[in-house]
Amino acid sequence: MTTHTVSRLVEATPQTRNRVVDLYRAVAITVVVLGHWLMAAVVVRDGDVSLVNTLERVPVLQGLTWVFQVMPLFFLVGGYANATSWRSARAKGATWAGWQRARLRRLMTPVVPLLLTWLVMVSVAHAAGVPADLLRTASQTALVPTWFLAAYVLVVAVTPVTLRLWERLGWWSVLGGLALGGLVDYASISTGQVLVGFVNYLVVWATVHQLGYAWRDGRLDGTGRRLGLSLVGLVGVTTLVALGPYPLSMIGIGGEVENSYPTRITMALLGMAQIGLALLAEAPLQRWLQRRGPWTATVAVNARIMTLYLWHLTAMVVVVGVGVLLGGPGMDIDPGTAQWWQTRPVWVAVLAAVTFALVAGLGRLEDPPAETRPAPRTWQPLLATVAVCGGLAVMARSGIVGDGGVQWVWPLLPVAGLVATRVVPLRRRAGI
Numbered sequence: 001m002t003t004h005t006v007s008r009l010v011e012a013t014p015q016t017r018n019r020v021v022d023l024y025r026a027v028a029i030t031v032v033v034l035g036h037w038l039m040a041a042v043v044v045r046d047g048d049v050s051l052v053n054t055l056e057r058v059p060v061l062q063g064l065t066w067v068f069q070v071m072p073l074f075f076l077v078g079g080y081a082n083a084t085s086w087r088s089a090r091a092k093g094a095t096w097a098g099w100q101r102a103r104l105r106r107l108m109t110p111v112v113p114l115l116l117t118w119l120v121m122v123s124v125a126h127a128a129g130v131p132a133d134l135l136r137t138a139s140q141t142a143l144v145p146t147w148f149l150a151a152y153v154l155v156v157a158v159t160p161v162t163l164r165l166w167e168r169l170g171w172w173s174v175l176g177g178l179a180l181g182g183l184v185d186y187a188s189i190s191t192g193q194v195l196v197g198f199v200n201y202l203v204v205w206a207t208v209h210q211l212g213y214a215w216r217d218g219r220l221d222g223t224g225r226r227l228g229l230s231l232v233g234l235v236g237v238t239t240l241v242a243l244g245p246y247p248l249s250m251i252g253i254g255g256e257v258e259n260s261y262p263t264r265i266t267m268a269l270l271g272m273a274q275i276g277l278a279l280l281a282e283a284p285l286q287r288w289l290q291r292r293g294p295w296t297a298t299v300a301v302n303a304r305i306m307t308l309y310l311w312h313l314t315a316m317v318v319v320v321g322v323g324v325l326l327g328g329p330g331m332d333i334d335p336g337t338a339q340w341w342q343t344r345p346v347w348v349a350v351l352a353a354v355t356f357a358l359v360a361g362l363g364r365l366e367d368p369p370a371e372t373r374p375a376p377r378t379w380q381p382l383l384a385t386v387a388v389c390g391g392l393a394v395m396a397r398s399g400i401v402g403d404g405g406v407q408w409v410w411p412l413l414p415v416a417g418l419v420a421t422r423v424v425p426l427r428r429r430a431g432i
Contacts, residue, residue: 006300010292019289019298020282021077026301028073033312035068037351038344039251040141040313041335042320044328049320051137055253058336062249066237069250069260071148072208072271073278078152079212082159096160097382098375103156104384104423107149108414110306110365111392112424114314115411118142123406132401138321140399142314147396150389151201151263155209157385162206166213174214177207181265189245189257197262204263208271215279226276233272240266261397304363308355311362315354380421387417 013019041052055062082103089099122135155162165173181203188197211229214220220229240246245257246266252258259266289295301308323331330347333340391413400407418424 006296006303009299009303010296013295013299018080018286019295020285021080022302023285023289023294023298024073024278025077025305026298028070028077029301029305029309031068031070033308033355034348035251036144036313037316037348040316041340042316042323042331043333043335044320044324044331049134049137049324049328051141052335053253054335055249055251057334062247062253065248065250066270066273069267069270070274071260072267072274074148074152075155075205075208075271076212076215076275076278078155079209080216081212082156082209083163083213083216086159086163090160095375095378097378097380100157100381100385101376101423102371104153104381104388104418105368105371106366107153107156107306108388108418109368109424110310110362111146111149112415112418113362113365114143114310115395115415118314118400119406119408119411122401123408126401126406132403132405135406136399136401138317138399139395139401140397142317143395143399144313145309145396146392147261148309150392150396151205153385153392154202154389155205157381158202158206159209162210163213166210166217170219171214174207174210177203177210178265178268181207181268185265188262194262197264200263200265204265204268207268208275211271211275215275220276220279223280226279228276230273230276230280233269233274233276236269237266237273240269304359304366306366307359307363311358312351312355315351315358319350319354376422381423384417384421384423388414390414391417 039054041054041057043050043052055065085103086099118139122139125135126132162173165176169176181200184197184199184203188194188200211220220226241248246259246264247253247255247257250259250267250270252261257264259270289298320331323329330343333343391410394410398407400411419426
């Protein structure tokens, strides 16, 4: 995207726009990128490559995940934006099918090249004799961002239902979501059935999404309400971690129970704590964003936010791969040591440069042409949603390489679902 295009978008911003929504989205993605680059430490010794979780090596950092686990902010701003979008579509008499197709097209068009690129790379590498374990680790690391998309696409799909619940029941719909999320956790943890816990990908994140509705409708206005929301969330999550089976780290580090995989009720309560505090800064931030510099930076990040999110770990894998071929310079340092921290600025700078190159080359996929086709049949975006969520969810956990070789079905399932239902058409003819 050129500087001229960004300037044009800045000039076209309506005065009524809540610019803080865009700022929080940009800040959240920046925190996620930096967090991934620091949390996933790579050690290369004698040609052996190992991936180390910094949170395990430096346990004191686990408490910081209460600040840096920012996925609730994504669902907050998503709720705000989706409430606005669906109400506008509903007022015009648009159907869910047409609305969902547009949302899927915007979200998933940049994902297609990522999946196809990794499928080709691991297939070629596997055929060349690269060990399956190494390819599994590389693909799993690079495709970690897809877990969020699987959950987000699902929450977006049920927006008409959850928004109607909010409009009819107000805060009772949020309380109901928290209660249901707690029951799902109880059933999952008490029986040891991890799969049951995956229901909370919908329940918990849809509940946080509803806080975006509350923000949009002014139901979170006022210092008292925002402090109250934060206090309830903080007390709730602290109590569960202190007395329950939930770990301190809000980012998965392995163990019988994790907070983020599958999503637990602790994430909803943490989200309440974060959101209440974040919204306290809304008024001064809104004034600050009236200045051209901060708003231009915010617009620039948001214009390429999906590409940045999707490819930043691929950039890391590429840098590691090149480093291994060169003998692993600077990659033999123990994570968490003073020397390791001293070299992190260089590490981040190199990853940022490679990521910038990827964003520059692939970012245009975030600018699909205007949709002029008639609304599809309901089954089309519904089938595409199922294919996307199923494929992405599996890959986020296990990558695309198993003991039997390349598991091509998982990256191709979302692509096939999107193309077969024409959510993402292979080509467009004039007037269609």
